[in-house]
Amino acid sequence: MNWNGRPMTRRGLLGRLAALGGAGAAYHGLTTLGLLAIPPAHAGIPVRPADIGAGRSVVILGAGMAGLTAGLQLARAGFDVKIVEANGHIGGRSLTVRPGDSYAEVGREKMVCRFDDGLYLNAGPGRIPHHHTAVLEYCRTLGVAMEPYIFASRANLLQSDQALGGQPVQLRRIKHDLRGRLSEMLAKVPDPAALDASITAEDHAAFKGMLEQFGALNRQGDRLVYRSSSRAGYSVPPGAGRDPGTLYPDLELKTLLDSDFWRNGLFNDMTDYWQTSLMQPVGGMDMIVKGFLAAAIPGGRTVRDLVVTESPVREVVNTETGVVVVHAKGREQADYCISTMAPSVLARVKNNFRPAYADALTRIQDTPAFKLGWQATHRFWEENDQIYGGISWTDHPITQLWYPSDSYFSKTGVLTGAYNSGANAQLFGALSHPERVALALEGGEKLHPGFSNWVHRDRALSIAWHNMPHFPGGWQNNPPELDPQAYARLTVPEGNVMLAGDFLSYWWGWKEGAIRSADLAVQAIVDRVSQ
Structure with a gap:
């Protein structure tokens, strides 16, 4: 094939695929041409000899997905394990907010969920791609029921003040x-x-x-x-x-190009991690956390018995024989430590890390992220617009509006009325909650005229992750691409301290990265004790 009179090579074709369809098109073009292997399926929770860790101890910093994964594997391999969590909430950013639940950003008024019984907001992660085989295999093993998550419906809306008089248009x-x-x-x-x-x-x-x-x-x-x-x-x-x-x-083509929809929303479902099918746990993302916490470990215990909450870490020090961790509720002396804390947070803890390692921690960037949830008076998106799941996109700062992928035809439901990152998240994060509600209502009106009359504004929930205690952002930007040297340094243990978390993977911002990084950290410890 030729383009502009020049022969079109496979490399050129992939470049055009990327330009027209995003990274997902290029990714699948590579796999089709046999130039990139499809990621292998996850083999499930590793089965190791139950006594391989006997007499050895590990302290894990953080009870998010990486920390729970590592804790489960190590405990079943015979290690003495303690998981230290700074927050009262277990699960890290896998925060599902239900009626009566509360949380507070630093220096802000406490938010209390006043949704109707049975409703919830996934304030953190909300979906799992079909090729995130590690997460899905753990869900299968731990008995976490799953259902489809609708990422894109052709009835979803695109809206821009610069196109078609600002009117929303069906995808x-x-x-x-x-x-x-x-x-x-x-x-x-x-x-x-x-x-x-x-x-x-x-x-x-x-x-x-x-x-x-x-x-x-x-x-x-x-x-x-x-x-x-x-x-x-x-x-x-x-x-x-x-x-x-x-x-x-x-x-007309000029109208389509001038709309800029092709920059925002139009091709998003072509990106590999947003392609159908996606999944979600039945009843909320925290069902995965509950599955981990209920998992059995030796001694008639569960993973929940390993976790100490509301105990921020104050000190991490390598010694000649292991590591010492000081936290709000005690002092742990262990053979090894796995830190799943954000690198920028770990860097601020008192430590004796070597300068190159300490510097690498500070070079990993944190991404501001914001969500706002509404309880609707009725399911107007289904009744008025025939929208059943998916996401509408706008150039207003709310960026996205998510529709629930469950409980169709019920009386009400919860909308994710804003989900954004970067500058838009910083904008919302700097506002008071009432100001956030007012701004999000503006965005909702652009997509659905009449929106303000169809949501309970007094029940709205907002969360700026970069303002949350012990969370510097919604995720960390991808270190391999932004700073390969820092990433390479952090993949090597610092004495007896090892890292795990989605930031230490090529699936940054996803549960898959957290689980697979935990697999590697646990295996590194097992390899050491097996020598």
């Missing part, structure tokens, strides 16, 4: 009109050689036939053109009898 209309316009452009290429010197006349005919189907093109003589398609939806839906409905007028 199907933008996506399929753009597909049709691009297909029409390709169909106008008259010479098979302009596509690829190796394409025969029959190949060229097949290619144009594919474009006709791909773009829903219409034949006008020997030309293929794009006209309004049912794929893009109807301004007046079809009915019975002689009522064919009215198609939306097709959008």
Whole structure:
């Protein structure tokens, strides 16, 4: 294939895939061409000799996903394990807020959940990709029931003040009109050689036939053109009898390009970790945490028996024979330590780390992240817009509006009325809760006129993770890409201290990274005691 008169190599094709479809398109292009192996399935909770850790001790800092994973594995391998958690909440950022629950940002008024019974907000993680096999295998093993999470519905909305008079537009209309316009452009290429010197006349005919189907093109003589398609939806839906409905007028390519929708929301479901299918635990993300805490370990105990809460770490010191950890509720002397704390937080704890290691900790960047949840008066998104799950996108600072992927046709539900990071999260984080509510109502109105009348503003919950105690952000930016030297340094144990957490993986910001990094830390300890 050629592009701009130049031969199109496989490398060039992947570059174009990345430009048009994002990283996910390039990723799957690589796997299709056999240039990148698909990640192997996780083998489940490792089974090791039950006495391999006998007489050895490990203190784990943090009871999030990495800490619980490491604690379960080590305890079942015979190690004496203690997990020290700074917060009263177990699960790290896997925070599911239910009626009566409370939390508080630093220096802020306590937030109390006043949702109706049975409702909840996943204030942290909210979905699990199908290829995150470690998380899913633990859920299977620990008996955590799962259900589909709808990331994208073609009925979801895109909204920009710069496009179409600021009116929200269904995702199907933008996506399929753009597909049709691009297909029409390709169909106008008259010479098979302009596509690829190796394409025969029959190949060229097949290619144009594919474009006709791909773009829903219409034949006008020997030309293929794009006209309004049912794929893009109807301004007046079809009915019975002689009522064919009215198609939306097709959008011009310039309008589509000027809209900037292709920069925000339009191609997000092509990214590999957002591609269908995604999953969620039935009843809330904390069901995974509960599964870990109830997991049996030797001595008739469970993982919950290993955890000490509300005890911030004050000191981590390597010794000749092990490590000493001082925390608010005591002093631990252990053979090894696994820290799952954010690197920037660990760097501020009193320690005797070597300068290069201490410096590497400070170089990992924290990402501000913000969420706001609404209880709706009724499921207006289903009744008015036929939206059943998925996400609508806007250039307003709320960025996203999530619709629940469960309890369809029920009387009410919880919307994630804002989810953002970076500058928009900092904006919301600096506001008081009432100011956050007012700003989020603005964003909701842009997507759903009348929104302010359909949510209980007095029950809204907001959380800025970069303001939460002991959490400097929603996640850490990917160290391998931003600072390879710091990342390489932190993957090597510092004396008897090892790190685990999603930041120490190529799945930063995901449970998968936390679990797989914990696997590596535990194996490193097992290897040491086995020597």
